[in-house]
Structures are given as structure tokens and as C-alpha cells.
Amino acid sequence: MNDDVTYTAFVGTRCLVSGGLREVLLRTKALLDEGSDEVVLLFDDRTGRQVDFNFQGTPEEVVARATPAAPRTGPGRPKLGVVSREVSLLPRHWAWLEQQPQGISAALRRLVEEASKRDPGKEQARLAREAASQFLTTMAGNLPGYEEATRALFAEDAGRFAEQIRAWPEDVREHAARLAKPSFRQDEAAP
Template sequence: MPSDTPPGNLIVFAAFKCIAQGSTADVLAQLRERRDDTPYLVFSEQTGELLDFDVHNRAGAVAHAASAETPEETPRGVGRPRLGVVAREVTLLPRHWDWLNRQPGGASVALRRLVQEASRVNADRDAVRASREAAYRFMTAIAGALPGFEEATRALFADERERFDELVAAWPEDIKAHLQRLSAAAWSAA
């Protein structure tokens, strides 16, 4: 799910080799110095998301690849924007609304409390999922034609670290190293 904020650090690959890494400004400078015409791919270092990158910095340097496909949402006038509160629509059954409205502080306070508690309780599971998704996004964009790709993907989501490591062992060093960084949190503690 793309966001409107550019990633903190970027990593760039050309022909399976890491050619640039760092902040947007650092990567931009490194790419401008290139004398090689090899096509390259720019990724968010943290999320594995493939990004559009404007070396000439005409459009603010970084745009999410999927943002061109999704229309811009117009800001809504409800909520409390100064406090960072954005109103969204939630669809619930009448019995759910009744229960929420009976809670101290009303529906909004109860929903915020429920979301906060769920995010705290599920933090470890969410970190594992985010790590797997980042590794998968990166793998799909750059390693889809490499031998063992499909099996490595299965091993990633099946929590089979040893099998995953065996399958990616023959892959190019830079790809393997970044994939190991992205997937580090993906492996559940048994």
C-alpha cells in the first residue's frame, strides 16, 4: 500500500548489482555520476517497494510506482485536521454500533482504544508480516526469473528459513544480501 511520503533510504540495483544506496539526495547524486547505460531499479530500502525515480529531479525525485495508477484523493472537510485526526467511513452492523455507543466516551474513543490495543498485542506478528511482504516485493521485482524463485517464495511464507537460505544461496551476492536484510524479521521464533 503506497503512501504519499517518500521512503527514508533507497537502494538501487543494475544487472543484479547494488550501484547506489542511501538517502534520496545521496542516491540522486550517485545516479547522476553514472556513466553506464545499464537500466536500474530503485527500491525503498525498508519496504522493498519498487519506486519511480526521476534522476533529473523534475517531480520531486521519488514517486511510488503505484501512485500513477491510483487517483489522488481530495481532502475531506471532516475530522480534526489540526490534531491529525482524519474522518473515514466505517461500516458495522447495528449491534456493533449499539455496543460502541454504550462505551465510555462513545464510538470514536472505543474504536481508538480497540485499535491501539490490537496494534500493541499484534506488534510482533505485524513485524513478521511486514518483513515477509517487503522481501516478497523486492524478490518479485528483481529476482522473478532467478532459479528457485517460486520455491523461495513458498519457503518465505511457510517460515522455512533454512530452505529459503538454500534456495537463494546461488543468487547474485547483492540481491541475496539485501533480501536477507529485508527478511530478517520474517522468521518466527520457534
């Protein structure tokens, strides 16, 4: 399991646990095994998306099912982490790629590397905005100020964002602020 990826489980508007996948799964499984009939929502903190897991069986079975399967084999160079995927381009793009030294794949890898290095802070901010937006839609879509908070998030207005979420339940407010923080300039980041 990827240790730097965090997940968060909410029971209603209360944060049950936030941490690595194993920790979140085990804590959630323990709550469910106690017979709780409360709705538990789990989120991938990288994307802000709600994720589902099968909690049937023992805690170790739950964790084992959630562990990513071995990489598929087939086209590409699996031992190097290269997996063949389909890319759709216009004919002029293919023509340009075919003229590049070292081949099409090498040219695409160079383009991706250059783009990812161009402005990593801007990309990190965009990803944080998207993750916060996903979380807000699920957990705060019916809360007062949701639409204005979302507008403030995409306008990169940390002060207005903090003002709009101030009256929300504490755990929802704190998690939304944590997910959104990288999307604001550091000199005005939301609390």
C-alpha cells in the same frame, strides 16, 4: 523526509545504493546524468515495493519533488495529525461502537492501539515477509529457486530460504536476506 525509512536502488542485479531517500535519489540521478542506459529500479525497503521518481531537472529539484507534500487540510484535526478517512463496517459494528464511552473515534483508536501492542514481533515479522516477497517477485521472479524461496519465506524456514537463494547474484541475495531476516525466529535467522 523520514530519516528512518530506507530505499535501495539496483542497476540490473547490482546494488547501486541503499540509504535515506535523499542519498538514493542523488546517487541514482548522478548515474542517470552520466548517460547510463542501464535500467535502474528503486525499492522502498519498508514494503519491498518498487517506487518511481521523476529524475527530470536538477538534483535538488528531484529531491524536492520526492519530498512529501504538506498534509492536506479538511475534516479531522490536522494540527494533531488526525485525518478523516472512510471506514466501512457492518451495522452491528456501528451499533457496538455507538455504545462505547468517549465516542466512536476514541473506541476505534483504543482498538487499534490494543491490537498493535498485542504481539508487535509477530506484526513486524509479517511486514518483513511481505516486503521480502514484494522484492523477490520483482528482482528474483525469474531466478532459479524463486518459488521454493518464497515458500520457505512464508513457512518461516530460514535454512531452506538461505539454501534457495544461495546461487542468486550476490547483491540480490544479500538484500533479500536483509529484508527477510525479521520474518524468521532470531535463533534461526537467514544469513
